[in-house]
Amino acid sequence: MTNVLGITTTVPVELAYAAGRAVVDLNNAFVADADPLGLVEMAERSGFPQGCCAWIKGIYGVAKRLGVREVIGVVQGDCSDGAALLEILESEGVRVHPFAYPHGRRREDLEREVGRLAESLGTTITAGETCKQELDAIRKLARAVDTRAWGHGDIQSAVLSESLLALTDFQGDPGACRHRLAAQVDALGVPDVSGAMPRIRLGIVGVPPILTDLWDVFEACGARFVFHEIPRQFALLDGIGLDLVSAYQRYTYPYDFGRRLDDICQAVASRQLAGLVHYVQTFCHRQIHDRLLRERVTIPILGIEGDRPGPVDARTRTRIEAFLEQIRRASGP
Numbered sequence: 001m002t003n004v005l006g007i008t009t010t011v012p013v014e015l016a017y018a019a020g021r022a023v024v025d026l027n028n029a030f031v032a033d034a035d036p037l038g039l040v041e042m043a044e045r046s047g048f049p050q051g052c053c054a055w056i057k058g059i060y061g062v063a064k065r066l067g068v069r070e071v072i073g074v075v076q077g078d079c080s081d082g083a084a085l086l087e088i089l090e091s092e093g094v095r096v097h098p099f100a101y102p103h104g105r106r107r108e109d110l111e112r113e114v115g116r117l118a119e120s121l122g123t124t125i126t127a128g129e130t131c132k133q134e135l136d137a138i139r140k141l142a143r144a145v146d147t148r149a150w151g152h153g154d155i156q157s158a159v160l161s162e163s164l165l166a167l168t169d170f171q172g173d174p175g176a177c178r179h180r181l182a183a184q185v186d187a188l189g190v191p192d193v194s195g196a197m198p199r200i201r202l203g204i205v206g207v208p209p210i211l212t213d214l215w216d217v218f219e220a221c222g223a224r225f226v227f228h229e230i231p232r233q234f235a236l237l238d239g240i241g242l243d244l245v246s247a248y249q250r251y252t253y254p255y256d257f258g259r260r261l262d263d264i265c266q267a268v269a270s271r272q273l274a275g276l277v278h279y280v281q282t283f284c285h286r287q288i289h290d291r292l293l294r295e296r297v298t299i300p301i302l303g304i305e306g307d308r309p310g311p312v313d314a315r316t317r318t319r320i321e322a323f324l325e326q327i328r329r330a331s332g333p
Ligand code: SF4
Pocket: 053, 054, 055, 056, 078, 079, 080, 081, 082, 207, 281, 283, 284, 285, 286
């Protein structure tokens, strides 16, 4: 693939587009692949250990399958497995543009990182700022979908998740992405909830689930996710209208968990959530945050762990049903 630049997590994508690249979020490409499990197994045959997060192996597998020759690599603020993955890709001839979310989120440190990345990609911050204004117009469309989802509850969990995750890379073509989202917003029409079955309003926090039918299982049990914490952060909706550095400083995911908690608690209240799902990935260090989440959030929380791409197993399905029953009982007849 020529001119394609892979990303392994959310980065200042404006700089990549300003530099004339077509961006592919390798996470999205991994789960959209016809055989995501095959990509994980391909990575294992290439020497990735069993005890390593499947997202990392899937990203590696899809980067090989797509023949990606250039990536932006987050060396701080994402995860240590991700940093090791970059070393592997670099050893195989992939060009890596390093980027770090500075610990403590100091503006001058982030400014330096954004400047370094712009230079490495062969563009400027000024060009990135112009590009950001264009991408913000698309983010406003995603914000309209998000607002409609929690305001009226008439957007399916999977649709909301996909609409937000599309903005990590703008699907490689911001113009086409804008058209798709604009059509989606046009099609929303006037909310009609007459006769609709009241659904349990949920939020999901943590890294995006690797389980292929998680949304369907919840929807089939009468629940709906109206808050997708991390996809919403990936879409940078809170950074609309801000300059590049301010927007990526406000982005919560790569920094301390405290700011994420503030964002989550705000959503619990404003979106009137009845429960939260904390999705964690097997072998991921972010699992440790579960304790901090439970210390601060007072609504019911269900922890779900996923390992490899595939459907929800029977035990997890039973736990989901019991969790929703508990919420139903607590909310009365
Ligand atoms: S799930 Fe955790 S370990 Fe896996 S890539 Fe994401 S942050 Fe890293």
